[in-house]
Amino acid sequence: MEDDDERGEEYLFKIVLIGDSAVGKSNLLSRFALDEFDINTKATIGVEFQTQVVEIDGKEVKAQIWDTAGQERFRAVTSAYYRGAVGALIVYDITRRTTFESVKRWLDELDTHCDTAVARMLVGNKCDLDNIREVSTEEGKALAEAEGLFFMETSALDSTNVQISFEIVIREIYKNISRKVLNSDSYKAELSVNRVTLAKNGTDSSTRSFYSCCAR
Secondary structure, X not given: OOOHHHHOOOEEEEEEEEOOOOOOHXXXXXXXXXXXXXXXXXXXOOEEEEEEEEEEOOEEEEEEEEEEOOOHHHHHHHHHHHOOEEEEEEEEEOOOHHHHHOHHHHHHHHHHHOOOOOEEEEEXXXXXXXXXXXXXXXXXXXXXXXXXXXXXXXXXXXXXXXXXXXXXXXXXXXXXXXXXXXXXXXXXXXXXXXXXXXXXXXXXXXOOOEOOOOOO
C-alpha cells in the first residue's frame, strides 16, 4: 500500500459475541454499532453481524462483530461462527446467575474453536437492573481475573460502558496484531522509527485491566 505512512494499514477484526440466550448480546451490538436499543428484541436465529469503524493511533480499524443465538439448538453454527475470530465478548446477565455459571462453558467452547490468541472480555450486562442483581460485581471481577479476561459491567438499555467495552477489545486486538507484525522479520525492515515507537506504546502485555459499572 503506497499510503501506509499517511493513513496506516486498514485492519479488519472479527469479534464474536457469545453467552446464553437473552443476556442482551443483540442489544449490546445494536447499541454499539447503531446506538439503538429494542426492548422487544427477539432471540437471534442463525448469525447476524455489524461492521463498525474505529480509529486507533491514526489507523482505520474495522470491527466485524458477529452475534448468534445462545440456545443449544443453534450450536451447529459454531465452527463457522468462531472461525477467524480474534476477539470475543462473553456476556452474562447480572440478574440471572445461571447465565454467569455458563461462562466457563462458553470459554471452553471459545478455546475449542479458536486456534489463535483471542482478546477476551467478560461482560456483565443489564447493570441498570442493580435492584434485582444475582451476580455481584466482585464475583464478575474474580472470575475475570482467574481466567485472564478484561471485565466490564454494561447496560445496553442506557449505554453504560458499551462503547468502551468494545473499544478495549478492539485496542487489545490491534496491540496483539501490531506486536506480531513488529516481530515479523519480513516487516521489520519496512518499519520506520515512528512506527516502531507507535506500536510499542501502551500497557505491558502481561497486565489486565478490570473495569466495573459506573458508580451509582
